[in-house]
Amino acid sequence: MKIAIDGPAGAGKSTVARRLANELNFTYVDTGAMYRALTLKALQQGIDLNDSNLLEQLAITTNMHFQTQFEGQLIFSDGQDVTSQIRSPQVSAAVSLVSAHSGVRKVMVKQQQALACSDSVVMDGRDIGEFVLPDADFKFYLTASLEARTRRRVREMQTRGYTADIDTVREEIVKRDQIDSQRPVGALRVLPDHIIVDTSDLSEDKVLAVILEKIRGA
Secondary structure (H helix, E strand, C coil): CEEEEECCCCCCHHHHHHHHHHHHCCEEEEHHHHHHHHHHHHHHCCCCCCCHHHHHHHHHHCCEEEEEECCEEEEEECCEECCCHHHCHHHHHHHHHHHCCHHHHHHHHHHHHHHCCCCCEEEEECCHHHHHCCCCCEEEEEECCHHHHHHHHHHHHHHCCCCCCHHHHHHHHHHHHHHHHHCCCCCCCCCCCCEEEECCCCCHHHHHHHHHHHHHCC
């Protein structure tokens, strides 16, 4: 079975997708972490984030894999655990620029589709239902108000030890929404077969329950 979860930044996709995969005993694929890992490597190497060719080559030559442990899922880039580093404010501010390049998305989509070929998966991102898993058995679109998403992102950053200014975070989310929804390939959009879940006023437990009800009731 393939389950796609799309939605904007801060809607709660990763947390819910991870818990859903655990509940169903499926493999969880965090596509956002893959783009973040690539962005981190580009920043470390001083690559121009507007250079599509260089970024595409970087994506081709970067070896990424996930590893599930008791405390959660780790992502490795070229053998290095970058799970914590990819959540830095610097990566968050740049990841939409990197992921907007069509060449980068082409490489990443192939890798993500390969991960879904050998097991049942829950995969979250921006264009999973449309491009990565167009044949998904279930397609969910998680959304939330700007203020709810801002509060969540601030809490997440503070939990990870970063200083977070709510106005700055709000502006960054608005900017990411614009980039994600306007890019020529893999744009964030609601599809006719998406099941929309507004998470603004719902707890993680409630969101998970709503999704499980839809799956088990089908």
